Amino acid sequence: MEFGPHLILATLEGAVTAAVLALTAVGLSLVFGVMRVVNIAHGEFYMLGAVIAWYVAQMVGGHPALGFVAALVIAPLVVGALAAAADVTILKRIEYDPERTIVATIGLLYIIQQLTLMTYGPEARPVEAPFGGRVELPWFDWFKTLFGMAQPWGWSITSYKLFVIFAAGAVLCGVWAMMARTRIGLLMRATQADRDMALAFGIPVERVYALVFGIGAGLAALGAVLIVPIQQAHYLMGVEPLLLAFIVVIIGGLGSLPGTVLAALFIGLSDGIISVFFSPTLAKILATLLVGLVLVFRPQGLFGTRTA
Amino acid sequence: MLELDAVNSGYGAAQVLRDLSLRVEAGEILCLLGRNGAGKTTTMQTIMGLLPLMSGRITLDGQDIGSLPPHEVPRAGIGYIPQGRRLFAGLSVAQNLEIGLQVPGAGKEVLDEVLDLFPRLRERMDQPAQTLSGGEQQMLATARALCIQPKALLLDEPTEGLQPSMIEAIRQVIVRMRAQGVAILLVEQRVDAVLSVADRVAFIENGRNGEVLSAEALRQDHSIVDRYVGV
Numbered sequence: 001m002e003f004g005p006h007l008i009l010a011t012l013e014g015a016v017t018a019a020v021l022a023l024t025a026v027g028l029s030l031v032f033g034v035m036r037v038v039n040i041a042h043g044e045f046y047m048l049g050a051v052i053a054w055y056v057a058q059m060v061g062g063h064p065a066l067g068f069v070a071a072l073v074i075a076p077l078v079v080g081a082l083a084a085a086a087d088v089t090i091l092k093r094i095e096y097d098p099e100r101t102i103v104a105t106i107g108l109l110y111i112i113q114q115l116t117l118m119t120y121g122p123e124a125r126p127v128e129a130p131f132g133g134r135v136e137l138p139w140f141d142w143f144k145t146l147f148g149m150a151q152p153w154g155w156s157i158t159s160y161k162l163f164v165i166f167a168a169g170a171v172l173c174g175v176w177a178m179m180a181r182t183r184i185g186l187l188m189r190a191t192q193a194d195r196d197m198a199l200a201f202g203i204p205v206e207r208v209y210a211l212v213f214g215i216g217a218g219l220a221a222l223g224a225v226l227i228v229p230i231q232q233a234h235y236l237m238g239v240e241p242l243l244l245a246f247i248v249v250i251i252g253g254l255g256s257l258p259g260t261v262l263a264a265l266f267i268g269l270s271d272g273i274i275s276v277f278f279s280p281t282l283a284k285i286l287a288t289l290l291v292g293l294v295l296v297f298r299p300q301g302l303f304g305t306r307t308a
Numbered sequence: 309m310l311e312l313d314a315v316n317s318g319y320g321a322a323q324v325l326r327d328l329s330l331r332v333e334a335g336e337i338l339c340l341l342g343r344n345g346a347g348k349t350t351t352m353q354t355i356m357g358l359l360p361l362m363s364g365r366i367t368l369d370g371q372d373i374g375s376l377p378p379h380e381v382p383r384a385g386i387g388y389i390p391q392g393r394r395l396f397a398g399l400s401v402a403q404n405l406e407i408g409l410q411v412p413g414a415g416k417e418v419l420d421e422v423l424d425l426f427p428r429l430r431e432r433m434d435q436p437a438q439t440l441s442g443g444e445q446q447m448l449a450t451a452r453a454l455c456i457q458p459k460a461l462l463l464d465e466p467t468e469g470l471q472p473s474m475i476e477a478i479r480q481v482i483v484r485m486r487a488q489g490v491a492i493l494l495v496e497q498r499v500d501a502v503l504s505v506a507d508r509v510a511f512i513e514n515g516r517n518g519e520v521l522s523a524e525a526l527r528q529d530h531s532i533v534d535r536y537v538g539v
Contacts, residue, residue, distance in 0.1 A: 183410075186399070186403055186406065186407070187407075187410075189396070189398060189399060189403075190396045190399060190403075190407050192398075193395075193396040193397045193398055193399065194394050194396060194397075196353075196358050196394075197390065197394045197396065198379075198396075198407075199356070199357070199358060199378040199379050200356050200358065200378070200381070200382055200388045200390070201382055201388075201407050201408060201411055201452070201456075202379050202380075202382040202383050202410070202411035202456075203379055203407070204379045205378075205379060
Protein backbone atom coordinates (compact mmCIF):
# COMPACT_ATOMS: atom_id res chain seq x y z
CA MET A 1 0.00 0.00 0.00
CA GLU A 2 1.87 3.02 -1.24
CA PHE A 3 1.21 6.37 0.29
CA GLY A 4 0.98 8.61 -2.79
CA PRO A 5 -1.91 7.02 -4.70
CA HIS A 6 -3.90 6.58 -1.53
CA LEU A 7 -3.43 10.20 -0.64
CA ILE A 8 -4.71 11.37 -4.02
CA LEU A 9 -7.65 9.00 -3.88
CA ALA A 10 -8.48 10.05 -0.33
CA THR A 11 -8.24 13.70 -1.37
CA LEU A 12 -10.67 13.16 -4.25
CA GLU A 13 -13.13 11.27 -2.06
CA GLY A 14 -12.76 14.03 0.49
CA ALA A 15 -13.44 16.61 -2.20
CA VAL A 16 -16.77 14.92 -2.99
CA THR A 17 -17.71 15.08 0.68
CA ALA A 18 -16.51 18.68 0.83
CA ALA A 19 -18.52 19.68 -2.24
CA VAL A 20 -21.82 18.36 -0.90
CA LEU A 21 -21.01 19.62 2.58
CA ALA A 22 -20.31 23.10 1.22
CA LEU A 23 -23.74 23.22 -0.42
CA THR A 24 -25.48 22.07 2.75
CA ALA A 25 -23.49 24.36 5.03
CA VAL A 26 -23.90 27.42 2.80
CA GLY A 27 -27.67 26.86 2.99
CA LEU A 28 -27.48 26.72 6.79
CA SER A 29 -25.17 29.73 6.93
CA LEU A 30 -27.40 31.80 4.65
CA VAL A 31 -30.43 31.11 6.84
CA PHE A 32 -28.54 31.93 10.01
CA GLY A 33 -26.85 34.99 8.53
CA VAL A 34 -29.93 36.68 7.14
CA MET A 35 -32.63 35.42 9.51
CA ARG A 36 -30.67 34.65 12.70
CA VAL A 37 -32.51 31.33 12.74
CA VAL A 38 -30.67 28.19 13.85
CA ASN A 39 -32.35 25.65 11.62
CA ILE A 40 -32.13 22.23 13.29
CA ALA A 41 -34.36 20.78 10.55
CA HIS A 42 -31.77 21.58 7.89
CA GLY A 43 -30.59 17.96 7.70
CA GLU A 44 -34.15 16.81 7.09
CA PHE A 45 -34.46 19.12 4.09
CA TYR A 46 -31.31 17.41 2.83
CA MET A 47 -32.89 14.00 3.40
CA LEU A 48 -36.11 15.11 1.69
CA GLY A 49 -34.07 16.16 -1.33
CA ALA A 50 -32.64 12.63 -1.63
CA VAL A 51 -36.00 10.93 -1.08
CA ILE A 52 -37.79 13.15 -3.57
CA ALA A 53 -34.96 12.49 -6.03
CA TRP A 54 -35.69 8.77 -5.70
CA TYR A 55 -39.42 9.29 -6.30
CA VAL A 56 -38.76 11.49 -9.32
CA ALA A 57 -36.26 9.05 -10.79
CA GLN A 58 -38.82 6.23 -10.35
CA MET A 59 -41.57 8.19 -12.05
CA VAL A 60 -39.53 9.42 -14.98
CA GLY A 61 -37.95 6.10 -15.87
CA GLY A 62 -36.09 5.66 -19.16
CA HIS A 63 -32.42 6.51 -19.24
CA PRO A 64 -31.03 7.17 -15.73
CA ALA A 65 -29.81 10.58 -16.85
CA LEU A 66 -33.39 11.72 -17.56
CA GLY A 67 -34.61 10.86 -14.06
CA PHE A 68 -31.52 12.37 -12.50
CA VAL A 69 -31.78 15.67 -14.33
CA ALA A 70 -35.49 15.87 -13.50
CA ALA A 71 -34.66 15.20 -9.83
CA LEU A 72 -31.91 17.82 -9.90
CA VAL A 73 -34.49 20.43 -10.86
CA ILE A 74 -37.62 19.22 -9.08
CA ALA A 75 -36.28 18.12 -5.68
CA PRO A 76 -34.67 21.45 -4.67
CA LEU A 77 -37.75 23.37 -5.88
CA VAL A 78 -40.19 21.17 -3.96
CA VAL A 79 -38.05 21.22 -0.80
CA GLY A 80 -37.55 24.98 -1.11
CA ALA A 81 -41.29 25.53 -1.45
CA LEU A 82 -41.94 23.29 1.59
CA ALA A 83 -39.37 25.22 3.62
CA ALA A 84 -40.81 28.59 2.59
CA ALA A 85 -44.24 27.31 3.64
CA ALA A 86 -42.80 26.19 6.98
CA ASP A 87 -41.30 29.66 7.43
CA VAL A 88 -44.58 31.43 6.79
CA THR A 89 -46.73 29.06 8.83
CA ILE A 90 -44.39 28.36 11.77
CA LEU A 91 -41.34 30.62 12.13
CA LYS A 92 -43.20 33.83 11.29
CA ARG A 93 -45.86 33.00 13.90
CA ILE A 94 -43.26 32.75 16.65
CA GLU A 95 -41.68 36.00 15.45
CA TYR A 96 -38.27 34.41 14.81
CA ASP A 97 -37.58 34.35 18.54
CA PRO A 98 -34.17 32.61 18.81
CA GLU A 99 -35.08 30.02 21.46
CA ARG A 100 -38.50 29.24 20.07
CA THR A 101 -37.20 28.78 16.52
CA ILE A 102 -34.76 26.16 17.78
CA VAL A 103 -37.55 24.23 19.47
CA ALA A 104 -39.82 24.69 16.46
CA THR A 105 -37.23 23.41 14.00
CA ILE A 106 -36.51 20.42 16.26
CA GLY A 107 -40.23 19.66 16.01
CA LEU A 108 -40.07 20.11 12.26
CA LEU A 109 -37.13 17.69 12.16
CA TYR A 110 -39.14 14.89 13.77
CA ILE A 111 -42.28 15.61 11.74
CA ILE A 112 -40.40 15.42 8.43
CA GLN A 113 -38.39 12.39 9.51
CA GLN A 114 -41.36 10.38 10.77
CA LEU A 115 -43.59 11.32 7.83
CA THR A 116 -40.85 10.07 5.53
CA LEU A 117 -40.60 6.83 7.52
CA MET A 118 -44.38 6.35 7.30
CA THR A 119 -44.57 6.96 3.55
CA TYR A 120 -41.17 6.17 2.03
CA GLY A 121 -40.30 3.47 4.53
CA PRO A 122 -37.13 2.42 6.33
CA GLU A 123 -35.32 1.08 3.24
CA ALA A 124 -32.30 2.72 1.72
CA ARG A 125 -32.88 3.12 -1.99
CA PRO A 126 -30.38 4.08 -4.67
CA VAL A 127 -30.80 6.46 -7.56
CA GLU A 128 -28.85 5.36 -10.58
CA ALA A 129 -26.01 7.69 -11.57
CA PRO A 130 -26.69 9.54 -14.82
CA PHE A 131 -23.44 8.30 -16.26
CA GLY A 132 -20.89 5.79 -15.07
CA GLY A 133 -17.40 5.13 -16.29
CA ARG A 134 -14.24 5.39 -14.36
CA VAL A 135 -11.60 7.97 -14.96
CA GLU A 136 -8.10 6.62 -14.71
CA LEU A 137 -5.91 9.01 -12.85
CA PRO A 138 -2.87 9.57 -15.08
CA TRP A 139 -0.51 9.57 -12.17
CA PHE A 140 -1.41 5.94 -11.41
CA ASP A 141 -0.62 4.80 -14.94
CA TRP A 142 2.83 6.18 -14.55
CA PHE A 143 3.03 4.58 -11.13
CA LYS A 144 1.90 1.17 -12.45
CA THR A 145 4.38 1.03 -15.27
CA LEU A 146 7.17 2.19 -13.05
CA PHE A 147 6.66 -0.60 -10.54
CA GLY A 148 5.04 -3.07 -12.90
CA MET A 149 2.02 -3.43 -10.66
CA ALA A 150 -1.33 -4.91 -11.52
CA GLN A 151 -4.32 -2.56 -11.56
CA PRO A 152 -5.36 -2.43 -7.91
CA TRP A 153 -8.97 -1.97 -6.84
CA GLY A 154 -10.37 1.52 -6.76
CA TRP A 155 -7.31 3.40 -7.95
CA SER A 156 -9.53 5.43 -10.16
CA ILE A 157 -12.54 7.61 -9.56
CA THR A 158 -15.91 7.47 -11.24
CA SER A 159 -16.54 10.32 -13.62
CA TYR A 160 -19.76 10.95 -11.70
CA LYS A 161 -17.81 11.91 -8.58
CA LEU A 162 -15.82 14.44 -10.57
CA PHE A 163 -19.12 15.78 -11.86
CA VAL A 164 -20.38 16.23 -8.27
CA ILE A 165 -17.34 18.31 -7.41
CA PHE A 166 -17.74 20.59 -10.43
CA ALA A 167 -21.52 20.85 -10.15
CA ALA A 168 -21.28 21.92 -6.50
CA GLY A 169 -18.60 24.44 -7.42
CA ALA A 170 -20.82 25.88 -10.14
CA VAL A 171 -23.82 26.17 -7.82
CA LEU A 172 -21.71 27.89 -5.16
CA CYS A 173 -20.50 30.40 -7.76
CA GLY A 174 -24.17 30.95 -8.60
CA VAL A 175 -25.03 31.62 -4.96
CA TRP A 176 -22.14 34.05 -4.69
CA ALA A 177 -23.25 35.86 -7.84
CA MET A 178 -26.80 36.08 -6.53
CA MET A 179 -25.67 37.62 -3.24
CA ALA A 180 -23.10 39.98 -4.72
CA ARG A 181 -24.55 40.98 -8.07
CA THR A 182 -28.35 40.89 -8.03
CA ARG A 183 -31.07 43.12 -6.63
CA ILE A 184 -32.52 40.35 -4.47
CA GLY A 185 -29.04 39.60 -3.08
CA LEU A 186 -28.68 43.26 -2.15
CA LEU A 187 -32.01 43.19 -0.32
CA MET A 188 -30.94 40.01 1.48
CA ARG A 189 -27.66 41.57 2.60
CA ALA A 190 -29.42 44.73 3.76
CA THR A 191 -31.87 42.58 5.75
CA GLN A 192 -28.92 40.69 7.23
CA ALA A 193 -27.18 43.94 8.24
CA ASP A 194 -30.17 45.53 9.98
CA ARG A 195 -33.67 44.08 9.92
CA ASP A 196 -35.47 47.14 11.27
CA MET A 197 -33.73 49.50 8.88
CA ALA A 198 -34.55 47.13 6.03
CA LEU A 199 -38.21 47.55 6.98
CA ALA A 200 -37.75 51.31 7.29
CA PHE A 201 -36.49 51.30 3.72
CA GLY A 202 -39.35 49.39 2.23
CA ILE A 203 -37.81 45.91 2.06
CA PRO A 204 -40.54 43.29 2.54
CA VAL A 205 -38.55 41.44 5.17
CA GLU A 206 -41.12 38.67 5.60
CA ARG A 207 -40.91 37.77 1.92
CA VAL A 208 -37.11 37.96 2.00
CA TYR A 209 -37.13 35.57 4.97
CA ALA A 210 -39.40 33.06 3.24
CA LEU A 211 -37.19 33.21 0.16
CA VAL A 212 -33.96 32.80 2.13
CA PHE A 213 -35.37 29.86 4.11
CA GLY A 214 -36.47 28.27 0.84
CA ILE A 215 -33.10 28.83 -0.84
CA GLY A 216 -31.25 27.47 2.21
CA ALA A 217 -33.32 24.29 2.23
CA GLY A 218 -33.11 24.05 -1.56
CA LEU A 219 -29.30 24.10 -1.40
CA ALA A 220 -29.32 21.23 1.10
CA ALA A 221 -31.72 19.30 -1.15
CA LEU A 222 -29.49 19.94 -4.15
CA GLY A 223 -26.49 18.58 -2.27
CA ALA A 224 -28.51 15.47 -1.42
CA VAL A 225 -29.60 14.91 -5.04
CA LEU A 226 -25.94 15.03 -6.05
CA ILE A 227 -24.92 12.52 -3.37
CA VAL A 228 -27.81 10.07 -3.74
CA PRO A 229 -26.30 8.09 -6.66
CA ILE A 230 -23.32 7.47 -4.40
CA GLN A 231 -24.96 7.03 -0.99
CA GLN A 232 -28.64 5.96 -1.38
CA ALA A 233 -31.69 7.72 0.06
CA HIS A 234 -32.66 6.83 3.63
CA TYR A 235 -34.94 8.53 6.14
CA LEU A 236 -32.15 8.98 8.71
CA MET A 237 -29.53 10.28 6.28
CA GLY A 238 -30.02 13.90 7.40
CA VAL A 239 -28.41 13.50 10.82
CA GLU A 240 -24.75 13.46 9.85
CA PRO A 241 -24.92 16.33 7.30
CA LEU A 242 -26.65 18.46 9.92
CA LEU A 243 -23.85 17.85 12.41
CA LEU A 244 -21.12 18.43 9.84
CA ALA A 245 -22.85 21.54 8.49
CA PHE A 246 -22.98 23.02 11.99
CA ILE A 247 -19.30 22.18 12.52
CA VAL A 248 -18.46 23.89 9.23
CA VAL A 249 -20.61 26.94 9.89
CA ILE A 250 -19.15 27.43 13.37
CA ILE A 251 -15.56 27.08 12.15
CA GLY A 252 -16.11 29.27 9.10
CA GLY A 253 -17.92 31.98 11.03
CA LEU A 254 -21.69 32.23 11.35
CA GLY A 255 -23.15 34.01 8.38
CA SER A 256 -19.88 34.26 6.43
CA LEU A 257 -20.31 32.52 3.07
CA PRO A 258 -16.60 32.47 2.02
CA GLY A 259 -15.68 31.22 5.50
CA THR A 260 -18.30 28.50 5.24
CA VAL A 261 -17.01 27.29 1.87
CA LEU A 262 -13.39 27.25 3.05
CA ALA A 263 -14.31 25.44 6.26
CA ALA A 264 -16.35 22.91 4.25
CA LEU A 265 -13.33 22.25 2.03
CA PHE A 266 -11.11 21.85 5.06
CA ILE A 267 -13.47 19.57 6.99
CA GLY A 268 -14.46 17.56 3.90
CA LEU A 269 -10.88 16.98 2.76
CA SER A 270 -9.53 16.18 6.21
CA ASP A 271 -12.51 13.87 6.76
CA GLY A 272 -11.66 12.01 3.53
CA ILE A 273 -7.95 11.79 4.24
CA ILE A 274 -8.13 10.90 7.93
CA SER A 275 -10.87 8.34 7.25
CA VAL A 276 -8.69 6.55 4.72
CA PHE A 277 -5.47 6.57 6.69
CA PHE A 278 -6.79 6.25 10.23
CA SER A 279 -10.48 5.91 10.94
CA PRO A 280 -13.70 7.84 10.22
CA THR A 281 -14.27 8.16 13.96
CA LEU A 282 -10.95 9.93 14.42
CA ALA A 283 -11.93 12.33 11.65
CA LYS A 284 -15.13 13.25 13.53
CA ILE A 285 -13.25 13.53 16.83
CA LEU A 286 -10.74 15.95 15.33
CA ALA A 287 -13.45 18.01 13.63
CA THR A 288 -15.37 18.32 16.89
CA LEU A 289 -12.17 19.17 18.75
CA LEU A 290 -11.51 21.92 16.21
CA VAL A 291 -14.99 23.33 16.83
CA GLY A 292 -14.22 23.39 20.54
CA LEU A 293 -10.93 25.22 19.96
CA VAL A 294 -12.56 27.71 17.60
CA LEU A 295 -15.32 28.41 20.12
CA VAL A 296 -12.79 29.00 22.89
CA PHE A 297 -10.24 31.08 21.01
CA ARG A 298 -12.20 32.67 18.19
CA PRO A 299 -15.92 32.51 18.95
CA GLN A 300 -16.91 34.49 15.86
CA GLY A 301 -15.36 31.78 13.66
CA LEU A 302 -12.27 31.97 11.51
CA PHE A 303 -13.81 34.34 8.97
CA GLY A 304 -16.71 35.78 10.92
CA THR A 305 -16.99 39.37 11.97
CA ARG A 306 -17.92 40.15 15.53
CA THR A 307 -21.26 41.90 15.57
CA ALA A 308 -21.73 44.62 18.11
CA MET B 309 -48.67 66.97 6.88
CA LEU B 310 -47.74 64.26 9.35
CA GLU B 311 -50.22 63.82 12.16
CA LEU B 312 -50.29 61.60 15.25
CA ASP B 313 -53.61 61.38 17.04
CA ALA B 314 -53.78 59.91 20.57
CA VAL B 315 -51.08 57.34 19.87
CA ASN B 316 -50.41 54.58 22.40
CA SER B 317 -47.40 52.39 21.78
CA GLY B 318 -44.46 50.64 23.39
CA TYR B 319 -42.31 47.55 23.58
CA GLY B 320 -44.42 44.46 24.15
CA ALA B 321 -46.27 44.91 27.42
CA ALA B 322 -44.24 48.00 28.38
CA GLN B 323 -46.22 50.98 27.18
CA VAL B 324 -44.13 54.08 26.48
CA LEU B 325 -46.32 56.50 24.55
CA ARG B 326 -49.61 57.51 26.16
CA ASP B 327 -52.17 59.35 24.05
CA LEU B 328 -49.44 61.27 22.27
CA SER B 329 -50.59 63.70 19.60
CA LEU B 330 -48.36 65.66 17.24
CA ARG B 331 -48.79 67.61 14.04
CA VAL B 332 -46.00 68.51 11.63
CA GLU B 333 -47.05 70.74 8.73
CA ALA B 334 -45.46 70.46 5.32
CA GLY B 335 -42.51 72.83 5.15
CA GLU B 336 -42.16 72.97 8.91
CA ILE B 337 -39.54 71.74 11.37
CA LEU B 338 -41.05 70.45 14.58
CA CYS B 339 -38.58 69.58 17.28
CA LEU B 340 -39.38 66.98 19.88
CA LEU B 341 -37.66 67.74 23.18
CA GLY B 342 -37.61 65.68 26.33
CA ARG B 343 -35.45 63.85 28.79
CA ASN B 344 -33.84 60.50 28.11
CA GLY B 345 -36.50 57.81 28.11
CA ALA B 346 -39.31 60.28 27.54
CA GLY B 347 -40.31 58.45 24.33
CA LYS B 348 -38.69 60.47 21.53
CA THR B 349 -37.12 57.54 19.69
CA THR B 350 -40.18 55.41 20.47
CA THR B 351 -42.30 58.02 18.70
CA MET B 352 -40.20 57.72 15.57
CA GLN B 353 -40.15 53.92 15.62
CA THR B 354 -43.90 53.90 16.07
CA ILE B 355 -44.38 56.19 13.07
CA MET B 356 -42.20 53.84 11.00
CA GLY B 357 -44.34 50.90 12.07
CA LEU B 358 -41.40 49.21 13.78
CA LEU B 359 -43.32 49.20 17.05
CA PRO B 360 -46.94 48.11 17.12
CA LEU B 361 -49.59 50.78 17.44
CA MET B 362 -51.76 49.89 20.44
CA SER B 363 -54.31 52.55 19.56
CA GLY B 364 -54.53 55.91 17.88
CA ARG B 365 -54.05 57.09 14.32
CA ILE B 366 -51.03 58.18 12.30
CA THR B 367 -51.70 59.91 9.00
CA LEU B 368 -49.54 61.43 6.28
CA ASP B 369 -51.40 63.90 4.07
CA GLY B 370 -54.61 62.18 5.08
CA GLN B 371 -53.38 58.65 4.29
CA ASP B 372 -53.64 56.31 7.26
CA ILE B 373 -50.12 54.92 7.66
CA GLY B 374 -50.59 53.48 11.15
CA SER B 375 -52.42 50.50 9.67
CA LEU B 376 -49.83 49.77 6.98
CA PRO B 377 -47.34 46.89 7.32
CA PRO B 378 -43.92 48.35 8.30
CA HIS B 379 -42.32 48.03 4.86
CA GLU B 380 -45.14 50.02 3.25
CA VAL B 381 -44.60 53.03 5.53
CA PRO B 382 -41.51 54.37 3.71
CA ARG B 383 -43.31 53.87 0.40
CA ALA B 384 -45.99 56.26 1.65
CA GLY B 385 -43.22 58.88 1.78
CA ILE B 386 -41.51 58.86 5.15
CA GLY B 387 -37.73 59.01 5.33
CA TYR B 388 -36.11 57.88 8.58
CA ILE B 389 -32.65 58.91 9.77
CA PRO B 390 -32.24 56.84 12.93
CA GLN B 391 -30.11 57.47 15.95
CA GLY B 392 -26.64 55.98 15.49
CA ARG B 393 -27.12 56.14 11.68
CA ARG B 394 -27.65 52.38 11.30
CA LEU B 395 -26.22 52.12 7.83
CA PHE B 396 -26.26 48.74 6.11
CA ALA B 397 -22.83 47.47 7.13
CA GLY B 398 -21.06 45.40 4.51
CA LEU B 399 -22.78 47.33 1.74
CA SER B 400 -20.99 50.08 -0.14
CA VAL B 401 -22.07 53.72 -0.11
CA ALA B 402 -23.64 53.26 -3.55
CA GLN B 403 -25.52 50.15 -2.41
CA ASN B 404 -26.83 51.91 0.71
CA LEU B 405 -28.20 54.65 -1.54
CA GLU B 406 -29.61 52.06 -3.93
CA ILE B 407 -31.66 50.61 -1.07
CA GLY B 408 -33.11 54.09 -0.57
CA LEU B 409 -33.73 54.59 -4.28
CA GLN B 410 -35.62 51.31 -4.71
CA VAL B 411 -38.31 52.50 -2.29
CA PRO B 412 -39.98 54.89 -4.75
CA GLY B 413 -38.37 53.13 -7.73
CA ALA B 414 -36.36 56.28 -8.42
CA GLY B 415 -33.47 56.46 -10.83
CA LYS B 416 -30.26 58.30 -11.57
CA GLU B 417 -31.75 61.82 -11.50
CA VAL B 418 -32.80 61.48 -7.86
CA LEU B 419 -29.41 60.02 -6.96
CA ASP B 420 -27.65 62.94 -8.63
CA GLU B 421 -29.87 65.44 -6.84
CA VAL B 422 -29.10 63.85 -3.48
CA LEU B 423 -25.37 63.60 -4.21
CA ASP B 424 -25.32 67.28 -5.12
CA LEU B 425 -26.27 67.93 -1.49
CA PHE B 426 -23.45 65.69 -0.26
CA PRO B 427 -20.59 65.95 -2.79
CA ARG B 428 -18.23 64.12 -0.45
CA LEU B 429 -20.22 60.92 -0.84
CA ARG B 430 -19.65 61.00 -4.58
CA GLU B 431 -15.95 60.33 -4.02
CA ARG B 432 -16.68 57.41 -1.73
CA MET B 433 -19.32 55.49 -3.69
CA ASP B 434 -17.49 52.15 -3.72
CA GLN B 435 -16.26 52.30 -0.16
CA PRO B 436 -17.92 50.05 2.47
CA ALA B 437 -20.32 52.20 4.50
CA GLN B 438 -18.83 51.25 7.87
CA THR B 439 -15.39 52.62 6.88
CA LEU B 440 -16.66 56.20 6.50
CA SER B 441 -15.93 58.81 9.16
CA GLY B 442 -18.71 59.66 11.60
CA GLY B 443 -19.71 62.78 9.71
CA GLU B 444 -19.71 61.00 6.37
CA GLN B 445 -21.81 58.23 7.86
CA GLN B 446 -24.35 60.78 8.98
CA MET B 447 -24.33 62.29 5.50
CA LEU B 448 -24.94 58.85 4.02
CA ALA B 449 -27.77 58.12 6.47
CA THR B 450 -29.36 61.42 5.50
CA ALA B 451 -28.78 60.89 1.79
CA ARG B 452 -30.25 57.40 2.02
CA ALA B 453 -33.44 58.81 3.51
CA LEU B 454 -33.60 61.60 0.92
CA CYS B 455 -33.44 59.01 -1.87
CA ILE B 456 -36.98 58.08 -0.83
CA GLN B 457 -38.06 61.58 -1.95
CA PRO B 458 -39.90 61.88 1.34
CA LYS B 459 -42.90 64.01 2.18
CA ALA B 460 -41.92 63.71 5.84
CA LEU B 461 -38.49 63.26 7.33
CA LEU B 462 -37.74 61.88 10.79
CA LEU B 463 -34.32 62.78 12.19
CA ASP B 464 -33.21 61.21 15.46
CA GLU B 465 -30.25 63.12 16.93
CA PRO B 466 -28.60 63.80 13.57
CA THR B 467 -25.77 65.89 15.01
CA GLU B 468 -24.77 63.54 17.82
CA GLY B 469 -21.00 63.30 18.05
CA LEU B 470 -20.25 65.40 14.98
CA GLN B 471 -17.77 68.21 14.53
CA PRO B 472 -19.19 71.74 14.02
CA SER B 473 -18.58 71.85 10.26
CA MET B 474 -20.56 68.63 9.81
CA ILE B 475 -23.36 69.87 12.04
CA GLU B 476 -23.59 72.95 9.87
CA ALA B 477 -23.71 70.86 6.67
CA ILE B 478 -26.53 68.69 8.04
CA ARG B 479 -28.38 71.78 9.27
CA GLN B 480 -28.27 73.37 5.84
CA VAL B 481 -29.72 70.27 4.23
CA ILE B 482 -32.54 70.19 6.78
CA VAL B 483 -33.38 73.83 6.11
CA ARG B 484 -33.30 73.15 2.38
CA MET B 485 -35.72 70.25 2.75
CA ARG B 486 -38.06 72.50 4.69
CA ALA B 487 -37.97 74.99 1.83
CA GLN B 488 -38.99 72.17 -0.50
CA GLY B 489 -42.08 71.55 1.60
CA VAL B 490 -40.99 68.47 3.55
CA ALA B 491 -42.51 67.98 6.99
CA ILE B 492 -39.59 67.50 9.37
CA LEU B 493 -39.71 65.92 12.80
CA LEU B 494 -36.45 66.44 14.62
CA VAL B 495 -35.21 64.92 17.86
CA GLU B 496 -32.19 66.65 19.31
CA GLN B 497 -30.51 66.85 22.68
CA ARG B 498 -28.66 70.11 22.15
CA VAL B 499 -31.30 72.74 22.71
CA ASP B 500 -29.29 75.56 21.18
CA ALA B 501 -28.82 73.66 17.93
CA VAL B 502 -32.56 73.09 17.83
CA LEU B 503 -33.70 76.62 18.47
CA SER B 504 -31.77 77.97 15.50
CA VAL B 505 -33.62 75.75 12.98
CA ALA B 506 -36.92 74.68 14.53
CA ASP B 507 -40.23 76.41 13.82
CA ARG B 508 -42.01 74.88 16.75
CA VAL B 509 -40.95 72.79 19.72
CA ALA B 510 -43.07 70.03 21.25
CA PHE B 511 -42.14 68.80 24.70
CA ILE B 512 -42.66 65.19 25.64
CA GLU B 513 -42.64 63.85 29.18
CA ASN B 514 -43.09 60.21 30.20
CA GLY B 515 -44.62 59.48 26.82
CA ARG B 516 -47.25 62.20 27.18
CA ASN B 517 -47.67 65.50 25.42
CA GLY B 518 -46.15 68.54 27.04
CA GLU B 519 -46.50 72.07 25.81
CA VAL B 520 -46.08 73.00 22.15
CA LEU B 521 -44.43 76.37 21.66
CA SER B 522 -43.00 78.38 18.83
CA ALA B 523 -39.22 78.35 18.74
CA GLU B 524 -39.37 82.12 18.82
CA ALA B 525 -41.03 82.08 22.23
CA LEU B 526 -38.41 79.71 23.58
CA ARG B 527 -35.56 81.77 22.30
CA GLN B 528 -36.89 84.61 24.42
CA ASP B 529 -37.77 82.59 27.50
CA HIS B 530 -35.36 79.79 28.18
CA SER B 531 -36.81 78.77 31.54
CA ILE B 532 -39.43 76.41 30.11
CA VAL B 533 -36.72 74.38 28.40
CA ASP B 534 -34.99 73.89 31.72
CA ARG B 535 -38.23 72.68 33.25
CA TYR B 536 -38.66 69.87 30.71
CA VAL B 537 -35.10 68.98 29.84
CA GLY B 538 -33.45 70.39 32.95
CA VAL B 539 -29.85 69.62 33.64
